[in-house]
Amino acid sequence: MSSLLKITDLHVSVADTPILKGVNLEIRQGEIHALMGPNGSGKSTLAYALAGHPNYSVTSGTIEIDGVNITELEADERARLGMFLAFQYPVVIPGVKVADFIRHAISNIRNPDRKEGEGLVGMREFRKEIKSRMEELGMDVEFARRYLNDGFSGGEKKRMEILQMAMLQPKFAILDETDSGLDSDAVRVVSEGLAKLSGPEMGVLIITHHERLLEFNPPQYTHVMLGGRIVETGDASLAHDLHANGYAAIRERHPEAAADNAQAEAAAV
Amino acid sequence: MSATLDIDRIGYSSEVFEDFLKSRSEPDWIMDARRTAYAKYEELLGEELDPEEFKRVDLRIFNAAKFRPSEAASNADSIQTLLANETEYGGQIAHVDGHSGTATLADSIAEQGVLFGDLQTLLTENRETLEPYFLQQAVRPDADRFAAWHAAFWTSGTLLYVPKGVTVDLPLHSLIAHTNDGVADFGHTLIIVEDEARATLLEETTSADSDASGLHVGCVELIVGKHANLRYVQLQNWNQKTWHFAHQGGNVDSEGSLQWTVVGLGSKLSHIHQDVNLNGRAATAEVNGVTFASNRQKISYYTQQHHRQQGTHSDLLYKEVLRDDSRVIWRGMIKVDPAAQQTDGYQRSDALMLSRDARCDSIPGLEIEADDVRCTHGATTGRVDEEQIFYAQSRGISEKEAMHMIVEGFFQQVYDRIPIEVVRETLSRTVQGKLGIEATASV
Ligand SMILES: Nc1ncnc2c1ncn2[C@@H]1O[C@H](COP(=O)(O)OP(=O)(O)O)[C@@H](O)[C@H]1O
Ligand SMILES: [Mg+2]
Numbered sequence: 001m002s003s004l005l006k007i008t009d010l011h012v013s014v015a016d017t018p019i020l021k022g023v024n025l026e027i028r029q030g031e032i033h034a035l036m037g038p039n040g041s042g043k044s045t046l047a048y049a050l051a052g053h054p055n056y057s058v059t060s061g062t063i064e065i066d067g068v069n070i071t072e073l074e075a076d077e078r079a080r081l082g083m084f085l086a087f088q089y090p091v092v093i094p095g096v097k098v099a100d101f102i103r104h105a106i107s108n109i110r111n112p113d114r115k116e117g118e119g120l121v122g123m124r125e126f127r128k129e130i131k132s133r134m135e136e137l138g139m140d141v142e143f144a145r146r147y148l149n150d151g152f153s154g155g156e157k158k159r160m161e162i163l164q165m166a167m168l169q170p171k172f173a174i175l176d177e178t179d180s181g182l183d184s185d186a187v188r189v190v191s192e193g194l195a196k197l198s199g200p201e202m203g204v205l206i207i208t209h210h211e212r213l214l215e216f217n218p219p220q221y222t223h224v225m226l227g228g229r230i231v232e233t234g235d236a237s238l239a240h241d242l243h244a245n246g247y248a249a250i251r252e253r254h255p256e257a258a259a260d261n262a263q264a265e266a267a268a269v
Numbered sequence: 270m271s272a273t274l275d276i277d278r279i280g281y282s283s284e285v286f287e288d289f290l291k292s293r294s295e296p297d298w299i300m301d302a303r304r305t306a307y308a309k310y311e312e313l314l315g316e317e318l319d320p321e322e323f324k325r326v327d328l329r330i331f332n333a334a335k336f337r338p339s340e341a342a343s344n345a346d347s348i349q350t351l352l353a354n355e356t357e358y359g360g361q362i363a364h365v366d367g368h369s370g371t372a373t374l375a376d377s378i379a380e381q382g383v384l385f386g387d388l389q390t391l392l393t394e395n396r397e398t399l400e401p402y403f404l405q406q407a408v409r410p411d412a413d414r415f416a417a418w419h420a421a422f423w424t425s426g427t428l429l430y431v432p433k434g435v436t437v438d439l440p441l442h443s444l445i446a447h448t449n450d451g452v453a454d455f456g457h458t459l460i461i462v463e464d465e466a467r468a469t470l471l472e473e474t475t476s477a478d479s480d481a482s483g484l485h486v487g488c489v490e491l492i493v494g495k496h497a498n499l500r501y502v503q504l505q506n507w508n509q510k511t512w513h514f515a516h517q518g519g520n521v522d523s524e525g526s527l528q529w530t531v532v533g534l535g536s537k538l539s540h541i542h543q544d545v546n547l548n549g550r551a552a553t554a555e556v557n558g559v560t561f562a563s564n565r566q567k568i569s570y571y572t573q574q575h576h577r578q579q580g581t582h583s584d585l586l587y588k589e590v591l592r593d594d595s596r597v598i599w600r601g602m603i604k605v606d607p608a609a610q611q612t613d614g615y616q617r618s619d620a621l622m623l624s625r626d627a628r629c630d631s632i633p634g635l636e637i638e639a640d641d642v643r644c645t646h647g648a649t650t651g652r653v654d655e656e657q658i659f660y661a662q663s664r665g666i667s668e669k670e671a672m673h674m675i676v677e678g679f680f681q682q683v684y685d686r687i688p689i690e691v692v693r694e695t696l697s698r699t700v701q702g703k704l705g706i707e708a709t710a711s712v
Binding site for chain 1: 654655656657659660661662663664665666667668669670671673674675677678679680681682
């Protein structure tokens, strides 16, 4: 049976300001969903809330994986259950080598009961695995020895996110604008990388403003977020339509959410 | 002021000194030097300490009367060392409670005229060679009260002398240990690397008993000749009931290079002056500092990079991690003399605070009297970044493990500068131990 990520009536606040106002979404392993929406509509907020960022507090509603409520779990516990977020802005951790970081991460993911200080996955098999994954993604193996995201270009950081996804093999992956700020070569690498990795074992939520990523990874569902709600859901053609025509029609059809969104955008400036 | 001075609390009276002299069997020239130093010490005891310096380094609860040099040597067997068994050494020596044990030195090294072992014996046997260096150049007995105290009472020490042109490939190891409660040791380290010679010495300090209080008034003198190279590491790992005062000086002659790493993990309070003097043209010094303070530890380093000649280069990086209620003080100075044109001086101290109750004072400084120089300095103090923690957690790494990785990563930037693998590995392991990672692992 394939796993199910189920988000029910999710309300999320940041610093006591309500941002998400009742999000419903179901993602099955093997499915690709696109999440679109204008700036400030709450896409990243949903991504962070799913990953378990402590500053994004769920005020009501639930997040479940196969019926297990994970809403109160720490981010690392969620990751051990198969949740993965490719960050819009990956974090630099100086002095921590990519290889050490990923080796610790996969040791925890593959042995969810592991405690700090306990055994890590074997060095030899780990080296082999990361090397072949890096080659698949067209990455210089030297990167494994560099410090995590330290001095990396935007494209290198995004590729590092995809490498981590490849190594962690999550059940559910959320990609938050993984294709933004990249040149077209890098977008192609990331898109192809994702296409290779996603399959029947992975449910994917792609947050994007561009079409390229979706061309390589055609979504079965497209959701549109506005003012902290998912206001419309369609198929891949909805994504095409939004790329071609923008959000004016969506705003017209959902004036209340559009007003909320305008407020959020104004506040963000 | 001196009327109310309580000598027994702040130092050693002349009675203590006379008793100490009686316990030594040394040639007159050494005894005379001690007497001269004691006279200076008495004079300095009557003077106030530098108020600027000692407002941060609080000595109000220090009581010298609780510590005395120990009469007999203790057994070295029970002593845990971090470095002694980790690599192959060309020679080793241990000092316990201020008494030197027997030194070993590989024949192949001894044959080249290298002297290594107990300072008192070697000073006595090689007066002509060594007297001009001992407490004459890199550290002066009149520097302050603690330097004079040490010069009068030095108990034991490690001497390494490498003659001109000789390279010692294997590192040497020196251990300074305390075993008994209330012991005072005045250990001295004197390293002379003559022109075109090369050597590495790894030194560590330790307490066999975590509950025994101790006092170390130390001195390190490093003399690096022309085109010579010295790599020196001092890993200070006393228990948290030990007071540690030291003057440490390194003199580098033309085109010589000194790579000097200091590690401060232990002690109740330590206050160390670490000076590098770039005395010859194009001399270079690289200084690395690793400090990890916890509980109520106070660790203070006063560093100076003194450029005295043209084309000299110094580069200092200290990294400090503070936990609990600890306090770290770093006061760094780059001094450039008028003659030292085209010098390049760099200093930086970064502190990572793991608790709100810890306190760090970083005070960089420059005193530049030449006009064609490049000197940069900086100091940062920060906390562990929550976003780094969350990022690691989102990859399945627990908050605590993430915090530990971030701390290790913070130190990694200074480990990367340490040219000796066994030191890098030992430091990483020791820091993990202090972070408590091993404790968790053994559950
Ligand atoms: N960390 C934060 N602190 C304050 N406001 C935030 C934070 N994150 C998001 N917001 C606010 O939440 C709203 C939605 O933002 P976000 O989820 O980033 O939108 P999107 O990713 O769709 O552009 C915006 O009004 C934004 O200003
Ligand atoms: Mg966003």
